[in-house]
Amino acid sequence: AEVGPALDWWRGFRSGELTRLMEEAQTSNLDIAAAVARIMQADAQARVAGSLLLPALSGAGSATRTRSAGAASGSGISTERSLYSTSLSASYELDFWGKNRAGQLAADEIAVATRFDRDTVALTAMASVGNAYFQLVAAQDRLRIARDNLAAANRILSLIRERFAAGTANSLDVSQQESLVATIRANLPAFEITIRQNAATLAVLVGRTPEHFAVKGGTLDAVAVPRIAPGLPSDLINQRPDIRAAEAQLVAANHSVEQARASFFPSIRLTGQNG
Numbered sequence: 233a234e235v236g237p238a239l240d241w242w243r244g245f246r247s248g249e250l251t252r253l254m255e256e257a258q259t260s261n262l263d264i265a266a267a268v269a270r271i272m273q274a275d276a277q278a279r280v281a282g283s284l285l286l287p288a289l290s291g292a293g294s295a296t297r298t299r300s301a302g303a304a305s306g307s308g309i310s311t312e313r314s315l316y317s318t319s320l321s322a323s324y325e326l327d328f329w330g331k332n333r334a335g336q337l338a339a340d341e342i343a344v345a346t347r348f349d350r351d352t353v354a355l356t357a358m359a360s361v362g363n364a365y366f367q368l369v370a371a372q373d374r375l376r377i378a379r380d381n382l383a384a385a386n387r388i389l390s391l392i393r394e395r396f397a398a399g400t401a402n403s404l405d406v407s408q409q410e411s412l413v414a415t416i417r418a419n420l421p422a423f424e425i426t427i428r429q430n431a432a433t434l435a436v437l438v439g440r441t442p443e444h445f446a447v448k449g450g451t452l453d454a455v456a457v458p459r460i461a462p463g464l465p466s467d468l469i470n471q472r473p474d475i476r477a478a479e480a481q482l483v484a485a486n487h488s489v490e491q492a493r494a495s496f497f498p499s500i501r502l503t504g505q506n507g
Contacts, residue, residue, distance in 0.1 A: 244458025260439030267350035281339035319507030331494035341484035348477035368430035375423035
């Protein structure tokens with residue numbers, strides 16, 4: 233039977249450092265944290281939309297205490313009076329046309345979409361961590377090769393200079409080898425910059441500051457290549473969170489249209505008050 237890729241696909245590379253970075257990104261990535269906060273916001277909005285289906289109650293109370301001087305009435309005795317009042321009101325809108333129900337369903341689907349948006353953000357963050365890590369390791373390999381080439385070119389340059397001193401080589405041979413050494417040396421900073429840039433990218437992805445973050449890296453030769461089964465199932469596309477989020481947003485839009493249509497009809501509200 234055909235199966236999709238594992239959810240923890242990065243373990244197939246058998247890199248302990250990559251696995252650690254992936255797990256740290258899942259818990260500390262700021263984009264994922266913001267997506268989780270949006271889920272909480274959407275849930276709260278769904279509860280607000282659902283409250284329109286329930287009766288609304290409101291109450292009020294007050295207390296007043298007054299004192300009147302007796303001298304004004306000629307009795308010489310002051311009097312005090314206390315006045316208390318309370319009121320309770322209730323209202324309920326009959327959702328005869330389904331407007332409030334459609335609004336709640338739309339808010340519920342938006343909350344579902346935000347969960348798939350979070351999965352999309354998480355998947356993007358995981359892919360970004362993997363890309364940055366492998367670019368860093370590849371740059372480390374290229375830097376080591378460039379340094380080995382530089383050492384070899386310097387040895388050859390020393391031999392050519394010895395031959396030139398012995399009269400068996402000309403100045404053109406020396407100049408050509410010196411140019412080759414300078415070219416190889418000029419490539420080293422580019423690889424070093426690539427390593428630092430990808431290390432800073434990884435720091436941001438795992439919610440850390442680049443100043444206090446270090447990546448050991450290594451070599452691509454130590455990374456295992458996971459086996460990918462040929463012919464992935466066609467329904468794998470239905471598992472993509474961005475597609476499922478779009479489907480939920482479409483359903484929410486349909487409920488919103490239904491809510492808008494119901495707004496053309498009169499609303500019926502029952503009210504009551506006592507005090």
